Each structure stands twice: as structure tokens, then as C-alpha cells.
Amino acid sequence: IICGVGSDEIIGLLCHAYAGPGDEVVFTEHGFLMYRIYTQATGATPVSVKERERTTDVDAILAACGPAARLVFLANPNNPTGTMIGLAEIERLAKGLPGGAILVLDGAYAEYVEAYDGGAELATRLPNVFMTRTFSKIYGLGGLRIGWGYGPKAIIDVLNRIRGPFNLSTAQMEAAEAAVRDRDHVDRCRAENTRMRAWLAEALAEKGVPSDTSTANFILARFADEAEAVACDAFLQSQGLIVRRVAGYGLPNCLRITVGDEASCRRIAHAIGQFKAQR
Ligand SMILES: Cc1ncc(COP(=O)(O)O)c(C=O)c1O
Known part of the structure; x- marks a missing residue:
């Protein structure tokens, strides 16, 4: 090591x-x-x-x-x-x-x-x-x-x-x-991440924002195009929500969204729903 x-x-x-x-x-x-x-x-x-x-x-x-x-x-x-x-x-x-x-x-x-x-x-x-x-x-x-x-x-x-x-x-x-x-910490975080990741992916998919099956602590949310991803990012920021633009990774139409606790996941799903509804 x-x-x-x-x-x-x-x-x-x-x-x-x-x-x-x-x-x-x-x-x-x-x-x-x-x-x-x-x-x-x-x-x-x-x-x-x-x-x-x-x-x-x-x-x-x-x-x-x-x-x-x-x-x-x-x-x-x-x-x-x-x-x-x-x-x-x-x-x-x-x-x-x-x-x-x-x-x-x-x-x-x-x-x-x-x-x-x-x-x-x-x-x-x-x-x-x-x-x-x-x-x-x-x-x-x-x-x-x-x-x-x-x-x-x-x-x-x-x-x-x-x-x-x-x-x-x-x-x-x-x-x-x-x-x-502290193995309990890792077990707890893994279980909670798995649970909320599945919930978040499904909630976003229902709002027309698909993602690949993630195995990490974030979801790569795909938007129609770069303009929509940029507009969504700006809307989220106006709500005090920070996600990650990943154009530098060759994924201009995507936003990487960390799987937070339940309240954070519900908040971001709600905000993305609002964003999609106003378009
Ligand atoms: C895939 C991958 N490898 C390595 C790192 C580097 O992490 P650190 O230097 O904090 O261990 C990161 C950080 O984002 C990462 O995403």
C-alpha cells in the first residue's frame, strides 16, 4: 500500500x-x-x-x-x-x-x-x-x-x-x-445512497430527464440538448441548488447530480419538475 x-x-x-x-x-x-x-x-x-x-x-x-x-x-x-x-x-x-x-x-x-x-x-x-x-x-x-x-x-x-x-x-x-x-458508516451510506439513487433516477425519468443506471453517488441526468442543460443549471442555481455541468467531459447535454439525503433528493427532483413544466 x-x-x-x-x-x-x-x-x-x-x-x-x-x-x-x-x-x-x-x-x-x-x-x-x-x-x-x-x-x-x-x-x-x-x-x-x-x-x-x-x-x-x-x-x-x-x-x-x-x-x-x-x-x-x-x-x-x-x-x-x-x-x-x-x-x-x-x-x-x-x-x-x-x-x-x-x-x-x-x-x-x-x-x-x-x-x-x-x-x-x-x-x-x-x-x-x-x-x-x-x-x-x-x-x-x-x-x-x-x-x-x-x-x-x-x-x-x-x-x-x-x-x-x-x-x-x-x-x-x-x-x-x-x-x-468505521464500517457502520460505510454500510449506512451505501444503503442510503442506493435507496435514494433509485428514487431520484425514477423521479427524474418521470419528468422527462433520463439517466443511465448509476453505480456511484450521483446521477448523470440527460437533457434534450446543451441549451436545455445550461438553462436547467441556471434555474437550479437560482433556487440555491448546485449540480455539476460536465461539458468538459464531452457531455454538454448532461448535468451530474449528487445523490444527497432524502430531503435534498426531493428538493432537486421538485425543482427539475418545475423547470420542465415551465418550458
Ligand atoms: C474517478 C476519480 N478518481 C479520482 C478522484 C480524485 O479524488 P481524490 O484525489 O480526492 O482522492 C476523483 C475525484 O473527483 C474521481 O472522480
Whole structure:
């Protein structure tokens, strides 16, 4: 295990350690933006792979990985789509990669999925699989900046050689330890998220705003077009409600809506209903 200032730091360390000019770093079309940014910072070439209906397409990733591929980043569940693929598909991907490439399974949202280990077992068994995790999502500690990576010792050794020796404070480590021991918190949040996510998705669909089946703590709400998404965002802001525009992720007609508590979910569904009714 290696700890980082958020899993973001681990992603950065992986790019700096394994990619540089002439190398390629592969990720999916609507993947987390930091994959591209860190890749560019190292001078390597970012390779964006098309998804199928906003879901990871393993065959497309395999087809995109040539001999220059060094890292393949896959957030599972993915942000901002909320979709995920199963472990059998991930294993097929890992086993099909060219020799010099490492599959990085970004498990930032893994805890929201019942009976899913984020790829830990694969990272234990396969030499080219590495997993990142964070305390920023289900643990609610985003501002404290604590993440971790897990995988083959050879990779951890490389990352430790370039990691700043003082990257995490004692306070961060103590908070992380207390959080990881609080299993009731995670179970409660997962159950409540699952319940309200289903409710919210259905409520929005009834108002003419569809979404893919989400496995994370947000819903990617799809609007008719970009203009409608922008207008809805402005309306929500006028009501004091903040959601996330995701045009930067290549999804201009969508808004990412966090699954809050029941009162928040009812409030946002009501507001979106008002917005749709006035159009
Ligand atoms: C998919 C994914 N990976 C990694 C991160 C980085 O999280 P942190 O650095 O807070 O651990 C995020 C944050 O939004 C994310 O959505």
C-alpha cells in the first residue's frame, strides 16, 4: 500500500513514474479529467477511447493499446457517467494488454457498489493491475486529502522512490485510520445512497430527464440538448441548488447530480419538475 494526498496524487505519481515523451496513456472518452492533465504534464501522449453508450468498451481499449501504451486508467464506477463494468471484463482487459502497460483501476466510487472490492483481488493476483482508492467519497473526507494505492510490490517500490517523504500529515493518517475502522458508516451510506439513487433516477425519468443506471453517488441526468442543460443549471442555481455541468467531459447535454439525503433528493427532483413544466 502507498498513501497519497488524495488518490489524485497517486494518479500523478503513476504518470510521472511510468510515462514520458513517446509513451501513450490510455483512458476512456468520459474518464476523470486528471488522467489527461497528468499525462500531458509528463510529455506523454493521451489516448482517449470511445465508450459504448457512456460505458467502458474493453475491446475498444484493447484495440487502442499499442506497444507505446504504458498506463491504462479505468475509473470503475466511472465519473461522471456512473456506469461500471464487471470484474470478468476487467480481467479480460488486464490480460489482453501489451507487455509494458499497467492497468490502473480507479476505485474512487468502489464503496458504493455492494460486494465489489474495487479490483483489490485482481491487483493481488495480476502483475499489471494497480488499484487506487480514496477517503474523499463515501467517507466524506474530500477536504482532508487522503488516498491510497494498492498493487504489486514492484510498482509500489517505484512510486515510493518519487513520492515526497512528507506527503501525508499525522492528522491525515489518524483520520484515515479512524474512518476505515468505521464500517457502520460505510454500510449506512451505501444503503442510503442506493435507496435514494433509485428514487431520484425514477423521479427524474418521470419528468422527462433520463439517466443511465448509476453505480456511484450521483446521477448523470440527460437533457434534450446543451441549451436545455445550461438553462436547467441556471434555474437550479437560482433556487440555491448546485449540480455539476460536465461539458468538459464531452457531455454538454448532461448535468451530474449528487445523490444527497432524502430531503435534498426531493428538493432537486421538485425543482427539475418545475423547470420542465415551465418550458
Ligand atoms: C474517478 C476519480 N478518481 C479520482 C478522484 C480524485 O479524488 P481524490 O484525489 O480526492 O482522492 C476523483 C475525484 O473527483 C474521481 O472522480
